[in-house]
Amino acid sequence: MSASSDSIELYADDPEWADIEPVRQYENPNPLAPIFYTEEYRDATDYFRGVVKKGDMSPRVLDLTEKIIRLNPAHYSAWQYRYKVLLALKSPLDLELRLMDELAVKFLKTYQVWHHRRLLISHPQLSSSKSSSFYLTAELRFIAKCLVVDSKNYHTWSYRQWLLSNFFSGGERGKEEEEVWKKEMEWIEQMIEEDVRNNSVWHHRFFVVFQSGIRVGDEDREVVRRREIDFAKDKISLAPSNPSAWNYLRGVLDNNNLPYSDLSIFVRPYAQARSPDAEADEVIDLENPSPSKGAQLPCVPAIEFLADVYESGKSRDDIEKAAQLWKSLANEYDTIRKKYWEYRIKEALEVLPA
Amino acid sequence: MVAPRPAPVDAYPTDTSDTQAETEETLLKHIPDPNSSTNPPPTLQKNVHLQFLVRNLLQGFPSRYISQDASQPWLLFWTIQSFSILQAGLDPNNKQRAIDTIMEWQHPDGGFGGGPGQAPHLLPTYAAISALAIVGRPGPGGGWDQIDREKLYKFFLSLKQPDGSFLVMDHGEVDVRGIYCLLVTASLLDLLTPELVEGTPAFIASCQTYEGGFASASQPYFSASPDSEREGASTLLSSPRPPLGEAHGGYTFCALASWVMLLPFLPPSNAPTINTKTLLRWLTNMQGTEIELGGFKGRTNKLVDGCYSWWVGGAFALLESIGVGGPRHGHEPEAEHAREPHHGDDEGWDDVDDVLFNRKALQEYILYAGQHPAGGLRDKPPKAADAYHTLYCLCGLSSAQHHLVISPARRQAIYDVWKSEPSSSEGDIRKKVFAESLSWVEEEGAAKFVGGTNNRVNATHPIFNLTITHTEGIMSHFYKQTVPPRVVSKKA
Ligand SMILES: [Zn+2]
Numbered sequence: 001m002s003a004s005s006d007s008i009e010l011y012a013d014d015p016e017w018a019d020i021e022p023v024r025q026y027e028n029p030n031p032l033a034p035i036f037y038t039e040e041y042r043d044a045t046d047y048f049r050g051v052v053k054k055g056d057m058s059p060r061v062l063d064l065t066e067k068i069i070r071l072n073p074a075h076y077s078a079w080q081y082r083y084k085v086l087l088a089l090k091s092p093l094d095l096e097l098r099l100m101d102e103l104a105v106k107f108l109k110t111y112q113v114w115h116h117r118r119l120l121i122s123h124p125q126l127s128s129s130k131s132s133s134f135y136l137t138a139e140l141r142f143i144a145k146c147l148v149v150d151s152k153n154y155h156t157w158s159y160r161q162w163l164l165s166n167f168f169s170g171g172e173r174g175k176e177e178e179e180v181w182k183k184e185m186e187w188i189e190q191m192i193e194e195d196v197r198n199n200s201v202w203h204h205r206f207f208v209v210f211q212s213g214i215r216v217g218d219e220d221r222e223v224v225r226r227r228e229i230d231f232a233k234d235k236i237s238l239a240p241s242n243p244s245a246w247n248y249l250r251g252v253l254d255n256n257n258l259p260y261s262d263l264s265i266f267v268r269p270y271a272q273a274r275s276p277d278a279e280a281d282e283v284i285d286l287e288n289p290s291p292s293k294g295a296q297l298p299c300v301p302a303i304e305f306l307a308d309v310y311e312s313g314k315s316r317d318d319i320e321k322a323a324q325l326w327k328s329l330a331n332e333y334d335t336i337r338k339k340y341w342e343y344r345i346k347e348a349l350e351v352l353p354a
Numbered sequence: 355m356v357a358p359r360p361a362p363v364d365a366y367p368t369d370t371s372d373t374q375a376e377t378e379e380t381l382l383k384h385i386p387d388p389n390s391s392t393n394p395p396p397t398l399q400k401n402v403h404l405q406f407l408v409r410n411l412l413q414g415f416p417s418r419y420i421s422q423d424a425s426q427p428w429l430l431f432w433t434i435q436s437f438s439i440l441q442a443g444l445d446p447n448n449k450q451r452a453i454d455t456i457m458e459w460q461h462p463d464g465g466f467g468g469g470p471g472q473a474p475h476l477l478p479t480y481a482a483i484s485a486l487a488i489v490g491r492p493g494p495g496g497g498w499d500q501i502d503r504e505k506l507y508k509f510f511l512s513l514k515q516p517d518g519s520f521l522v523m524d525h526g527e528v529d530v531r532g533i534y535c536l537l538v539t540a541s542l543l544d545l546l547t548p549e550l551v552e553g554t555p556a557f558i559a560s561c562q563t564y565e566g567g568f569a570s571a572s573q574p575y576f577s578a579s580p581d582s583e584r585e586g587a588s589t590l591l592s593s594p595r596p597p598l599g600e601a602h603g604g605y606t607f608c609a610l611a612s613w614v615m616l617l618p619f620l621p622p623s624n625a626p627t628i629n630t631k632t633l634l635r636w637l638t639n640m641q642g643t644e645i646e647l648g649g650f651k652g653r654t655n656k657l658v659d660g661c662y663s664w665w666v667g668g669a670f671a672l673l674e675s676i677g678v679g680g681p682r683h684g685h686e687p688e689a690e691h692a693r694e695p696h697h698g699d700d701e702g703w704d705d706v707d708d709v710l711f712n713r714k715a716l717q718e719y720i721l722y723a724g725q726h727p728a729g730g731l732r733d734k735p736p737k738a739a740d741a742y743h744t745l746y747c748l749c750g751l752s753s754a755q756h757h758l759v760i761s762p763a764r765r766q767a768i769y770d771v772w773k774s775e776p777s778s779s780e781g782d783i784r785k786k787v788f789a790e791s792l793s794w795v796e797e798e799g800a801a802k803f804v805g806g807t808n809n810r811v812n813a814t815h816p817i818f819n820l821t822i823t824h825t826e827g828i829m830s831h832f833y834k835q836t837v838p839p840r841v842v843s844k845k846a
Pocket of ligand 1: 659660661662733743
């Protein structure tokens with residue numbers, strides 16, 4: 001291990017850093033659960049502690065913190081100090097953002113790379129500049145690129161949602177805002193097309209349509225609701241056991257206080273075994289797409305949904321029908337959740353008059 | 355017995371269903387053949403795991419852990435809390451080394467950093483304080499009295515945001531993990547005040563997504579308010595207030611535990627609410643099916659992973675404590691119907707159980723798939739073990755073995771011996787925080803051990819993830835109270 005250290009440039013050997021006193025990590029010579037550091041990492045962090053102690057804000061600190069970040073992108077203190085130095089030096093933050101393009105792709109899973117971008121893009125130097133639109137749309141493109149590599153990355157998605165709600169929901173950007181949200185919907189369709197089970201995209205759609213303000217063209221909420229319900233139905237018909245699409249459908253109904261019973265006609269065929277002569281009496285109903293040819297029926301989310309429809313009927317007869325469906329889930333179709341389905345039965349029966 | 359069914363693909367494969375199918379194939383190899391009668395019962399390899407933990411603690415962590423150099427308090431907490439769960443403790447010499455190590459992480463400005471000289475941050479602060487709850491003690495050199503609580507409180511306040519949330523550090527991000535860490539620390543150290551958490555319950559509530567679970571944070575919208583007292587002051591809008599990111603197991607645990615800790619601070623009217631119905635549905639849906647050995651996922655359409663045994667599995671006890679599922683409300687849990695001792699057979703397992711997830715299956719996931727043969731526990735096979743997954747698999751196992759509930763009798767007993775400080779105007783709320791935190795008890799006769807009692811691990815506090823003994827120890831110290839001894843009421 002130490003043989004390779006000849007080729008590593010250490011701050012300890014660099015005359016440019018001679019004025020900084022490196023600070024060893026532990027005063028206590030015998031810490032518990034120590035990490036075996038490489039010489040390169042130990043050297044860089046010793047000098048970092050020295051820099052922090054001295055309060056050094058010179059340009060060389062940008063090199064030092066970049067080095068530490070490349071060795072350990074989760075070193076939040078290095079990121080924080082780097083940001084302070086950038087501000088102190090009035091560094092051009094667009095250049096920093098381009099460096100982040102490289103680091104974000106390299107360390108996609110690290111929170112800090114996304115948070116640092118957020119600090120940069122919300123700094124007035126970028127966000128209030130004449131080119132702010134350019135930076136912001138470049139961000140959206142960059143995020144989309146990262147999601148091609150890692151399509152469910154939590155930090156990437158929440159960064160996108162933050163960006164959209166922070167900069168494009170206030171109406172200050174007029175026509176440009178309209179354009180961004182329109183493109184967003186198109187991009188979402190494309191992402192769902194690629195993987196209809198990618199729950200992150202479904203969540204993003206919900207965020208765009210229902211939770212971040214009302215888009216131009218979406219003022220008629222009744223039309224929007226119908227559009228979203230139709231969208232969910234359509235995707236359910238492709239792959240009926242996909243919980244993402246069902247959760248979205250439920251979300252739309254709950255969010256708008258719509259009764260589940262509105263969907264009974266649609267849901268019924270999904271909650272039953274396919275009848276052998278289904279082909280013969282197939283009637284094309286555009287509003288209620290049938291399960292695809294390859295669908296494995298009945299599917300659990302449809303049985304659950306139908307039981308919820310019955311439960312909302314509230315009569316003894318309805319509750320008993322719901323209980324029958326829950327029983328079939330508990331004992332046959334979704335046995336791992338037996339306790340939960342039995343709980344649903346118990347809860348529903350409890351509200352019935354004796 | 356039928357072979358477990360793969361998740362339906364509906365003849366419509368995508369990337370998600372492909373990775374799901376691969377995982378099922380791997381996990382299937384870890385399910386013992388149900389038709390073989392010679393299967394030994396699954397065993398928790400306690401000694402092998404202890405060796406793994408001792409190696410990390412005493413010899414240190416290998417170089418690949420440089421990526422966690424800013425999480426040194428976590429590495430220590432994961433390791434020594436794993437010891438606690440495995441019913442082991444440190445010798446006095448190593449305890450002292452642990453205390454001395456932890457105290458080097460305290461920052462001169464208050465709070466703890468991820469290592470010596472690192473900036474104070476809510477996450478390492480939580481891990482350091484929790485570790486001190488396990489190994490620390492009062493008096494000189496014991497750690498507890500060397501915590502600078504005044505500066506810590508100021509550090510907390512400096513992070514407070516107008517929407518009730520907190521940054522994790524200066525120039526840091528907002529997320530519910532940070533809030534959980536702050537609330538646990540403040541609860542343990544008697545620093546929880548109405549001033550500190552004003553607006554925080556509403557923030558937590560706003561992180562719940564349409565799926566029922568919680569996201570990392572939410573985005574505040576403000577409007578300039580003409581009737582505001584201060585010129586130009588803006589008002590936080592109740593809508594839109596979108597969650598940022600989808601429902602996620604880790605954030606859901608932190609949000610729900612935060613919610614429970616904040617209950618004593620809810621305003622008497624117009625209090626924010628969370629939707630427990632969709633939350634319960636989402637939590638139960640995170641449990642994988644038989645082919646996934648009943649492990650938990652962290653998000654819809656993602657893969658099972660051992661750490662969610664705690665983040666999701668552990669959330670059920672919290673949900674029960676706010677009245678969803680579990681023993682019928684109003685009854686003293688110990689006084690519930692008599693329970694038969696469990697012998698490990700399948701029959702009779704379900705009949706005596708109030709818990710809304712499949713405890714048996716979760717234990718099987720951890721025992722069959724979670725254990726690495728070379729020691730330590732893991733996300734899933736064929737991955738390596740690590741310190742993080744070792745703890746969260748073990749405490750997930752603990753939450754599936756033991757059934758912890760809030761006991762009104764215990765709460766009353768604590769109230770009865772409460773010593774109030776006449777000078778304090780916030781006595782009532784302190785008393786409430788103290789008593790609520792410490793009235794968790796293990797429901798008598800409700801423990802279940804897949805593979806037999808040799809696999810028993812210790813119970814852990816559903817909110818703090820410390821043993822009840824450690825929780826009582828540190829809280830009594832900081833609240834200057836004595837808690838009545840816990841009497842284990844044996845059933846006739
Ligand atoms: Zn994990």
